[in-house]
Amino acid sequence: MSSQLKEKEYTNEKLDKNLWKKLFSILWEHKKMVIMLLFFNILIAVNDMVFPLLNRSAINDFAINKGQNASLVTFCIIYIGMIAFKSFSLYSFFKYAGHVESDFGKNLRKKCFDHVQQLSFPYFDRTANGWIMARISSDCSRIAETLAWSFVDLAWGLFIIVGLTIIMLVINWQMALAVLVIVPILFMISLYFQKRILRAQRATRKANSLVTAGFSESINGAKTTKTLAVEQKNYEEFMEKTHSFKMHSLKAVYLNSIFQPIVFLLAALVIAMLMTIGGQEVLLGTIEFGTLSLFINYADLFFEPLKQIARIMSEMQVAQANAERVLSLIEEPVEITDREDVIEKYGTLLNPKVENYEKLCGDIDFNHVNFYYNENEPVLHDFDLHVKQGSMIALVGETGSGKSTIVNLLCRFYEPRQGEIWIDGHNIQDRSVGWLHSNIGYVLQTPSLFSGTIKDNIRFGKPEASDEEVIEVAKLIHAHDFIMKTEKGYDTQVGEGGDLLSTGEKQLISFARALLSDPRIVILDEATSSIDTESEKLIQNAIETLLKDRTSFVVAHRLSTIVEADQILVLDHGKIMEQGTHQELMAKKGMYYDLFTSQAISEKTQQMMHA
Ligand SMILES: Nc1ncnc2c1ncn2[C@@H]1O[C@H](COP(=O)(O)OP(=O)(O)OP(=O)(O)O)[C@@H](O)[C@H]1O
Numbered sequence: 001m002s003s004q005l006k007e008k009e010y011t012n013e014k015l016d017k018n019l020w021k022k023l024f025s026i027l028w029e030h031k032k033m034v035i036m037l038l039f040f041n042i043l044i045a046v047n048d049m050v051f052p053l054l055n056r057s058a059i060n061d062f063a064i065n066k067g068q069n070a071s072l073v074t075f076c077i078i079y080i081g082m083i084a085f086k087s088f089s090l091y092s093f094f095k096y097a098g099h100v101e102s103d104f105g106k107n108l109r110k111k112c113f114d115h116v117q118q119l120s121f122p123y124f125d126r127t128a129n130g131w132i133m134a135r136i137s138s139d140c141s142r143i144a145e146t147l148a149w150s151f152v153d154l155a156w157g158l159f160i161i162v163g164l165t166i167i168m169l170v171i172n173w174q175m176a177l178a179v180l181v182i183v184p185i186l187f188m189i190s191l192y193f194q195k196r197i198l199r200a201q202r203a204t205r206k207a208n209s210l211v212t213a214g215f216s217e218s219i220n221g222a223k224t225t226k227t228l229a230v231e232q233k234n235y236e237e238f239m240e241k242t243h244s245f246k247m248h249s250l251k252a253v254y255l256n257s258i259f260q261p262i263v264f265l266l267a268a269l270v271i272a273m274l275m276t277i278g279g280q281e282v283l284l285g286t287i288e289f290g291t292l293s294l295f296i297n298y299a300d301l302f303f304e305p306l307k308q309i310a311r312i313m314s315e316m317q318v319a320q321a322n323a324e325r326v327l328s329l330i331e332e333p334v335e336i337t338d339r340e341d342v343i344e345k346y347g348t349l350l351n352p353k354v355e356n357y358e359k360l361c362g363d364i365d366f367n368h369v370n371f372y373y374n375e376n377e378p379v380l381h382d383f384d385l386h387v388k389q390g391s392m393i394a395l396v397g398e399t400g401s402g403k404s405t406i407v408n409l410l411c412r413f414y415e416p417r418q419g420e421i422w423i424d425g426h427n428i429q430d431r432s433v434g435w436l437h438s439n440i441g442y443v444l445q446t447p448s449l450f451s452g453t454i455k456d457n458i459r460f461g462k463p464e465a466s467d468e469e470v471i472e473v474a475k476l477i478h479a480h481d482f483i484m485k486t487e488k489g490y491d492t493q494v495g496e497g498g499d500l501l502s503t504g505e506k507q508l509i510s511f512a513r514a515l516l517s518d519p520r521i522v523i524l525d526e527a528t529s530s531i532d533t534e535s536e537k538l539i540q541n542a543i544e545t546l547l548k549d550r551t552s553f554v555v556a557h558r559l560s561t562i563v564e565a566d567q568i569l570v571l572d573h574g575k576i577m578e579q580g581t582h583q584e585l586m587a588k589k590g591m592y593y594d595l596f597t598s599q600a601i602s603e604k605t606q607q608m609m610h611a
């Protein structure tokens, strides 16, 4: 699936100011934490700059001048005080960085999740599930981690560079220049290597995502792979991908292994210059030995942020790509949404004004509806249908004839390209999506359960329902008996997607769920797979209970269901070919008659074979 969907490339090399602005405005929602984090971060930088000064005083005042002009006790108190101060700053720094990381990550994830809940079917048609999951899980974590830790390192580095430049110039400008002169050289070299390292890292990530995609495809398709016996081919393809991943990551490592010693060499050069200039001054007596030692310490400290810039830049670039994808998800326009005035009256999906919801009776009109998924493949053309409340419509037709499309439009999962759908004499676009959905019960072709207990799954239809209500609907649907036979009854876990239950059982549970929500319109996309006669009967009864007194659309495959319908629509390529009750259509001896007789014969034969 993922390979079919075109994925936008997010490999912007330049800093995207607009994007960071948006990201920081989200970060700013946690401004108290962020300010505290920056504050303690700067305190740590101050600490880092003060300690070499204390060491200088130790050498000059006590080692050389034997404490003639200074008190050792005062010195010790200050030294211990500074250590305590630094310990506290470090503690607070880690605490706030952890908070910013987790709070910001949670906030970002919530924004994604809230938005994904509002997105409509067309979006999910063109976006792979895996893509959305990766955005919400790993991308959000990466962004939060980078902003909480790396970005703060950048602040620390900047503060150190500016602070040290000033202090060094004030103390001894000749030696300060010896340190500063190396900055542009290091900067140029850094730039040269960073560009290449970043490029190699980007290629590594790309190769890595190919490896991951290959992994998940072969795991998801394990059964197919095995039945087709294509393991060897899969293996070779996979090895090719991992090899390319290895080569790119080796290149990044190789570049870094050259870059680091060069930085080390430059640092050694600076220290050599300091020794030459400073050493002479010490011999001449113009400065004391402690000051030379101070500069050597400072040179080391000065290089620290410069060495880290490569790493931080690379992390920022990764975060930028992550952020681009996450923001593209958060900002994805919601295609099917209510008009302003409708929202005003009925609220949004997350904040509905239920008190303004009108009662839905269930008269439904499709008025000249045109629809297509892809512009050049029309699915419905000038579709017209009028349904009286409480009646049952069976949709019959070959695969691809547009049965699911009709019910998707009624559910407003998609909007008609032309024409209108009315319920109780009002265009559905004049009422909210929330109002519509709170009145519709949709049981899918492949019933989907969520991991949790049977009870949870039924209660999904009405979260505030009591246990008694849950059991009551299960009894009505005749699911109670099988549920009681499971290990823990209503508290039995259904497994991921309900995998621990049979298809028939899953269906019964989804019927109970739909019944609990007491919808005015029921939509049933019947499963094609034939099940044994006993479950068949059970499900047939359940369907009757569920559809009673409600307007219903049933995509019907079972003859028993179709015969009961008030209206049968025989569809072909999105057009209604025949319409009427079972008797009327049989009398006509047209398409329906042919379909019915051939199906009846095949079912008879099956029954005879089972007998
Ligand atoms: N999400 C989609 N994106 C693009 N085309 C689609 C989509 N869903 C359905 N189609 C196309 O629209 C047409 C009608 O499909 P629809 O799902 O309504 O058929 P159906 O009658 O429900 O078939 P089935 O009996 O197999 O469920 C088909 O040609 C199908 O390929």
Ligand SMILES: [Mg+2]
Pocket: 403, 404, 405, 525, 555
């Ligand atoms: Mg269908």
